[in-house]
Amino acid sequence: MDKSKLACLPSINDLMKQDKIKELITIHGQDVITMSARELLANKREHFLSGDDTVISNNKQENTAVLLNELEKAVSIKTKPSLQKVINATGTVLHTNLGRSNLSPLVMEHLTTIAGGYSNLEYDVANGKRGSRYDHLIEVVRELTGAEDALVVNNNAAAVLLVLDTLTKDKEVVVSRGELVEIGGSFRIPSVIEASGCYLKEVGTTNKTHLYDYEDAINENTGALLKVHTSNFKVVGFTDSVPGYDVCDLAKKHDIPYIEDLGSGLLVDLSKYGFSYEPTVMDVLKNGADVVTFSGDKILGGPQAGIIVGKKEYIERMKKNQLTRVLRVDKMVIASLEATMSLYRDQKQALEHIPTLQMLTMTKEESDTRATEYAKALNELGLGLTITKKEAFSQVGGGSYPGEEIPSVILSLTSDKLSTSQLEEKLRQVEVPVVARIKDNELILDVRTISEADFNYVVTAFKEILS
Numbered sequence: 001m002d003k004s005k006l007a008c009l010p011s012i013n014d015l016m017k018q019d020k021i022k023e024l025i026t027i028h029g030q031d032v033i034t035m036s037a038r039e040l041l042a043n044k045r046e047h048f049l050s051g052d053d054t055v056i057s058n059n060k061q062e063n064t065a066v067l068l069n070e071l072e073k074a075v076s077i078k079t080k081p082s083l084q085k086v087i088n089a090t091g092t093v094l095h096t097n098l099g100r101s102n103l104s105p106l107v108m109e110h111l112t113t114i115a116g117g118y119s120n121l122e123y124d125v126a127n128g129k130r131g132s133r134y135d136h137l138i139e140v141v142r143e144l145t146g147a148e149d150a151l152v153v154n155n156n157a158a159a160v161l162l163v164l165d166t167l168t169k170d171k172e173v174v175v176s177r178g179e180l181v182e183i184g185g186s187f188r189i190p191s192v193i194e195a196s197g198c199y200l201k202e203v204g205t206t207n208k209t210h211l212y213d214y215e216d217a218i219n220e221n222t223g224a225l226l227k228v229h230t231s232n233f234k235v236v237g238f239t240d241s242v243p244g245y246d247v248c249d250l251a252k253k254h255d256i257p258y259i260e261d262l263g264s265g266l267l268v269d270l271s272k273y274g275f276s277y278e279p280t281v282m283d284v285l286k287n288g289a290d291v292v293t294f295s296g297d298k299i300l301g302g303p304q305a306g307i308i309v310g311k312k313e314y315i316e317r318m319k320k321n322q323l324t325r326v327l328r329v330d331k332m333v334i335a336s337l338e339a340t341m342s343l344y345r346d347q348k349q350a351l352e353h354i355p356t357l358q359m360l361t362m363t364k365e366e367s368d369t370r371a372t373e374y375a376k377a378l379n380e381l382g383l384g385l386t387i388t389k390k391e392a393f394s395q396v397g398g399g400s401y402p403g404e405e406i407p408s409v410i411l412s413l414t415s416d417k418l419s420t421s422q423l424e425e426k427l428r429q430v431e432v433p434v435v436a437r438i439k440d441n442e443l444i445l446d447v448r449t450i451s452e453a454d455f456n457y458v459v460t461a462f463k464e465i466l467s
């Protein structure tokens with residue numbers, strides 16, 4: 001090996017004098033660039049000395065150019081946030097792995113103002129006194145749902161935990177065996193009941209539970225009757241469950257609280273849009289439920305949160321529970337949840353501006369129009385793609401509306417340059433990754449879950465990987 005070649009590497013001082021470096025320093029700062037340049041040089045030397053003499057050429061200028069290029073790439077990878085934007089082309093609207101609901105641009109505006117500055121989070125501006133962070137949401141929740149009181153915590157799992165911990169500690173909670181669900185891999189009703197220090201009293205069977213099952217289970221140690229929405233599966237065939245209002249009446253008769261874990265918090269009845277009827281938060285409260293819990297980032301279309309609504313006497317007790325402090329939400333959640341719920345004051349406005357509702361209620365014709373636009377733009381690029389429009393189904397996802405599918409028009413693609421699995425993989429490796437799925441060895445692009453503003457990201461991604 002010709003070790004004299006090492007002299008053709010620029011020194012760190014030479015490197016740091018380059019214009020390109022000065023440019024990178026203004027973006028990333030002196031420390032990051034100096035450290036990365038040192039690492040890169042050391043790396044080159046090490047590779048060279050371990051026997052790979054191709055990493056250095058005999059031309060110092062050429063080596064400098066190569067190093068600058070590699071440095072720029074390395075720094076860009078190093079400083080890129082781990083949490084990054086992706087395009088959801090899967091057609092699953094509430095994709096838990098991809099962050100569930102997207103906030104409305106109208107909500108983002110308010111969120112930006114609140115997140116970037118001081119606010120009256122716990123301050124009563126009118127009286128110059130201390131206030132409560134939970135008060136901000138009460139007005140809009142009351143107005144929309146008719147609930148006496150409300151409390152918001154980290155997520156719906158936390159909400160269920162807090163409700164049970166407050167109301168039923170050391171007592172029995174009666175739940176149908178058909179509703180002992182696991183949601184999202186880590187939320188299991190039996191485990192949450194155990195964690196909150198109460199005892200699970202299972203009644204009925206997996207497929208059938210009757211009112212008398214609940215009635216027979218009630219004794220002097222019963223803390224509550226709990227109904228859990230079976231939000232991510234469906235029991236079909238020979239089945240029977242007791243409607244919430246009947247369980248509720250039974251609870252009233254015995255003077256014990258009736259709690260309903262609704263999962264998705266519907267504030268509009270989506271049966272008008274082709275979905276089967278699911279009770280809204282208002283319906284459940286009207287039927288007399290004492291406490292209802294639901295998620296902020298499922299069909300509601302807001303930030304991750306667990307919303308508890310119901311009787312004031314119960315919610316007051318929850319507010320005094322130490323767990324509430326542990327599970328509390330920050331100003332960003334309160335700002336975005338209040339702004340999202342505010343949009344529901346007018347249903348038309350909610351359907352128009354909340355992305356989750358927009359995507360769920362997009363008609364098949366609309367999805368056809370949008371699929372056609374994508375096909376046209378991609379075909380015009382001449383990338384060797386074979387694009388076919390097909391009728392298919394999008395999914396609600398996020399443990400909502402189990403078994404229900406949304407009729408859509410999707411694009412099915414194959415490439416003459418790449419295999420379908422290469423196509424799928426490369427689409428995930430561009431600057432803004434596009435997550436698509438494969439079916440029958442073709443790449444499926446479901447445009448229902450791609451916002452209009454993201455059209456160019458998709459087109460650019462294909463251009464980048466195929467030209």
Ligand SMILES: *Cc1c(COP(=O)(O)O)cnc(C)c1O
Nearest residue numbers: 155156157183229231263295399
């Ligand atoms: C989704 C869901 C939960 C968990 O809600 P998170 O907000 O994800 O914590 C609990 N119960 C039911 C019935 C659900 O559908």
